[in-house]
Amino acid sequence: MGPNTTIFAVFLAVALPLLVAFAVWRAVTTARTPQGAVAWTVFLVAAPWFALPAYLFFGQHKLKGYRITRRSSRLVRREMDAFCADYPPAEADGARYRAFERLAAMPAVGGNSADLLVDGKATFEAVFEAMDRAEHYLLVQFYTIAEDGLGNEMAERMIAASARGVSVRLIFDGVGSYGLPAHYLNALRDAGVQVVDPANAPGPTKRFQINFRNHRKTVIIDGQEGFIGGHNVKDDYLGKNPTFGPWRDTHLHLRGPMVAQLQLVFAEDWHWATGESIGGGLNWRPDSAEENLSGLVLPSGPADDMDTGALFFISALAEARERVWIATPYFVPDQDVLSALVGAALRGCDVKVLVPDAIDHYLPWLAAHAFFDEVRAAGVEVLRYEGGFVHQKVVLVDDDFAAVGSANLDNRSFRLNFETMALIFDRGFASRVAKMLEADFTSAYKMDKPLHEHPRWVRAAAPFARLLAPIL
Secondary structure (H helix, E strand, O other), rough: HHHHHHHHHHHHHHHHHHHHHHHHHHHHHHHOOOHHHHHHHHHHHOHHHHHHHHHHHHHHOHHHHHHHHHHOOHHHHHHHHHHHHOOOOOOOOOOOOHHHHHHOOOOOEEEEEEEEEEEHHHHHHHHHHHHHHHEEEEEEEEEEEEEOHHHHHHHHHHHHHHOOOOEEEEEEEEOOOOOOOHHHHHHHHHHHOEEEHHHHHOOOOHOOOOOOOOOOOEEEEEEOOOEEEEOOOOOOHOOOOOOOOOOEOOEEEEEEHHHHHHHHHHHHHHHHHOOOHHHOOOOOOOOOOOEEEEEEEEEEEOOHHHHHHHHHHHHHHHHOEEEEEOOOOOOOOHHHHHHHHHHHHHHOEEEEEEEEEEOOHHHHHHHHHHHHHHHHHHEEEEEEEEOOOOOOOEEEEOOOOEEOOOOEEEEEHHHHHHHEEEEOOOHHHHHHHHHHHHHHHEEEEEEEOOOOOHHHHHHHHHHHHHHHHHOO
């Protein structure tokens, strides 16, 4: 037996069990759910050669740096909250806002307007027009940016803004924007745009992380206007991908105090990724809007002390008395959200879930099939959109509450990604959202087929895909 063989044998006998034991201890003590702890423990013990690298990439759940960032923004938060106190929400009864305010750590505020932007053409026309109006600064954040027609137009707008003296900051996600060439980013930097990929944030394990993606999609102009929703910067979002055809997505154009809340989320992300505090140079007192909508911005992510993303859906479902309509590209709920969804249907609410008929990722598509029978048995109506690919993230509750943003109805958005939702409490706005979704329903069919009637490969694979729900 050679020396290399001996070293390998010692590793197998001593080091590997120790590494597995340490990883199991970490999984048990840091997992966000018991199901996740059990899944990682079984995987690590049963297949350590595969599980150890997977745990390094997927299994870490602590983001102390982001918590430090939250503390560092307290002064800005106090100033912003003092401003927001001058714009109380229209509804006097604050009880209905309380859960969402506590989850967001920000108050519900009045004095807002929210323009509903349906699909990519309307969204990016509005975004680019607003960017061209910028006089002081632009804050741009997207999960996916591609070097294509739309991506190049976005770059041109940022470069033009920088050339006229506007401060421009860009955050993008390295995984979501995988393949974005260096020359694209270098051209922005050479023009004076400050560019950050949060994957380069400090931390010894950061380079290995595939989880904890920054899935937010926002643009902020001079602290006066903000955009939030489901669109990324890629030609697909203009319906130019022949595989998917028309791309169905939704964004909001915000004005009023909610823009300051959206801006705070960006400032915290920037500080975490760079160590630079930019709050002192931003406008925290946007003009109020005559429409006077009430609402708040609710950020969520793996650094939160609570499972904010899941609790948003649970709280919204608990609010419902008449209806809950949800549009999401991925339907992979955890047990708590699943129970809340079923509970709303059992109370007699009209519960509809709009999902795509087209497939972009097979694992979540398969996992969803393992949930459909259960929710349909309780009275939930599952609709599959045939008019292209539905990517919007929209929640409508009763006739006076709607939310639009970046969070999908899946575990990744609940616990692993940084997300942001804009919550609006207003009958007029909810009516516009209802009409939008009703139009979407006309391009969808009701899914009645139970799992046992699907092709054999779907029946066989769906339960196994559901086992991966904690990371889908």
